[in-house]
Amino acid sequence: MDLRPMATIGASEIPEVEGILVRVTFPNAGVDRPESIGVLVGIKQHKLVKRLVKAINDGVAFTDAKIQTSISGKTYVAGNLQVVGRRLNADLKRLGY
Secondary structure: OOOOOOOEEEOOOOOOOOOEEEEEEOOOOOOOEEEEEEEEOOOOHHHHHHHHHHHOOOOOOOEEEEOOOOOOOOOOEEEEEEOOOOHHHHHEEEEOO
16 A cells, blocks of 8 residues: 555646646555546646646645545545645745745
């Protein structure tokens, strides 16, 4: 059971909204649902995306990871995301990124 987060990058899953989706995943946690929360960043914010990915992969942007079970019996990793989309730049600076 490895609860280190890993960032994955993809396109927005909402057709009407352009952006880069940075999702927190736990590929080595051994859970039923390894994907967790995601942050949608503006399509032209490549530097911000790189900083966010580094903060997630370093274990700073997603903290207190623990395995939980949903009401349907599936396991997933829950925790606290330390950055918020609207304040993403300020939050990353506060965390040293």
